[in-house]
Amino acid sequence: MKTIKKPFILDVETKQLPSILKPLVTEEYRVNQIIEWLYLKKASSFEQFTNIPKDIRGNLESSFVLRTFSNVKKDESILDGTIRYTFKTYDSHYIYAVYLPSDNKKTVCISTQIGCPISCKFCLSGKTKFFRNLSRGEILEQIMHIENDIGGRISGVLFMGMGEPMLNYQNVTSVINTIISKKEMNIGKRHITVSSMGIIPAIKNLANEMHGVRFALSLHATDDKQRKKIIPNNFDSKISDLLQACKYYLKKTNSKLTIEYVLLKDFNDTSSDAHRLARLLKTADLIQPSVQVNLIPYNETKNKEYKNTTQIALLTFKKILKLNGITVNIREAKGLDIGAACGQLGTNNLS
Numbered sequence: 344m345k346t347i348k349k350p351f352i353l354d355v356e357t358k359q360l361p362s363i364l365k366p367l368v369t370e371e372y373r374v375n376q377i378i379e380w381l382y383l384k385k386a387s388s389f390e391q392f393t394n395i396p397k398d399i400r401g402n403l404e405s406s407f408v409l410r411t412f413s414n415v416k417k418d419e420s421i422l423d424g425t426i427r428y429t430f431k432t433y434d435s436h437y438i439y440a441v442y443l444p445s446d447n448k449k450t451v452c453i454s455t456q457i458g459c460p461i462s463c464k465f466c467l468s469g470k471t472k473f474f475r476n477l478s479r480g481e482i483l484e485q486i487m488h489i490e491n492d493i494g495g496r497i498s499g500v501l502f503m504g505m506g507e508p509m510l511n512y513q514n515v516t517s518v519i520n521t522i523i524s525k526k527e528m529n530i531g532k533r534h535i536t537v538s539s540m541g542i543i544p545a546i547k548n549l550a551n552e553m554h555g556v557r558f559a560l561s562l563h564a565t566d567d568k569q570r571k572k573i574i575p576n577n578f579d580s581k582i583s584d585l586l587q588a589c590k591y592y593l594k595k596t597n598s599k600l601t602i603e604y605v606l607l608k609d610f611n612d613t614s615s616d617a618h619r620l621a622r623l624l625k626t627a628d629l630i631q632p633s634v635q636v637n638l639i640p641y642n643e644t645k646n647k648e649y650k651n652t653t654q655i656a657l658l659t660f661k662k663i664l665k666l667n668g669i670t671v672n673i674r675e676a677k678g679l680d681i682g683a684a685c686g687q688l689g690t691n692n693l694s
């Protein structure tokens with residue numbers, strides 16, 4: 344297996360940087376300058392660290408790697424300006440990140456694993472063989488690369504790309520700390536969303552550690568048997584237990600919760616499903632202003648097992664939830680023409 348020859352500097356948390364840099368840099372202000380170049384200015388080469396003496400820059404160059412991705416491929420949607428980035432990792436795997444521009448926000452959706460072991464039936468990432476977790480640096484590098492490419496600052500981060508973030512907990516929370524740190528990337532925690540199909544101990548840890556980011560539960564079903572069919576590796580977590588964990592998350596963090604629900608024709612899109620979902624949320628005491636249900640029309644891939652819901656079923660489902668006092672939103676698909684929409688990120692899309 345290929346390895347990186349030198350340490351990847353973005354893998355190192357800033358609190359460890361002073362000791363890692365010690366042979367090269369001793370003054371505290373120099374370490375702070377390096378942190379600024381790495382995380383605020385997002386320099387892509389040590390050569391750009393212009394307020395650092397040339398000999399130190401040379402030593403940094405010979406001691407560390409600053410970027411690891413190669414062969415970056417970029418596909419831009421003509422429909423909505425969404426950009427899908429394909430990155431080749433040092434060990435020759437492909438991962439994806441998506442840039443989602445809107446009038447007042449510049450959001451990125453990033454990957455946390457190579458492939459995904461959860462294997463959701465409606466998602467191409469789940470059909471992509473799982474290889475490994477991405478390192479802290481590799482997760483951050485996706486954001487850095489996109490900022491460098493678009494030439495502007497990112498204002499929001501979604502952990503919704505390839506992989507289950509809660510199965511890469513240490514690296515994901517380390518990245519969250521860097522994103523929200525004023526000294527590093529300085530993005531408000533309310534502009535960060537971690538999406539997970541739900542691993543109960545990890546949801547509770549995330550709540551207890553008080554990162555305060557938004558949490559999105561990929562629910563997609565209204566009974567446990569139905570959920571197991573489309574999310575086979577769901578750790579046998581019961582829906583009722585998952586919703587209790589979400590309630591704990593809200594109580595601890597005072598943040599917001601999204602329930603994600605992909606609508607699959609004649610599978611989970613009936614009026615009975617909508618009523619059952621409303622009942623589940625009511626029982627869990629989750630019908631409240633800080634909870635929103637996102638209905639996601641299924642973005643069809645080469646997998647023909649499931650079909651997208653119909654417009655009438657979608658609107659009926661929404662109406663039933665609304666009548667039950669639930670805040671509900673239909674998620675607009677972005678980047679459909681470039682395979683960048685929800686559930687479309689996977690190696691099968693490589694051309």
Ligand code: SF4
Nearest residue numbers: 459461463466469506
């Ligand atoms: S939906 Fe999320 S958890 Fe499920 S296979 Fe896709 S990336 Fe993995």
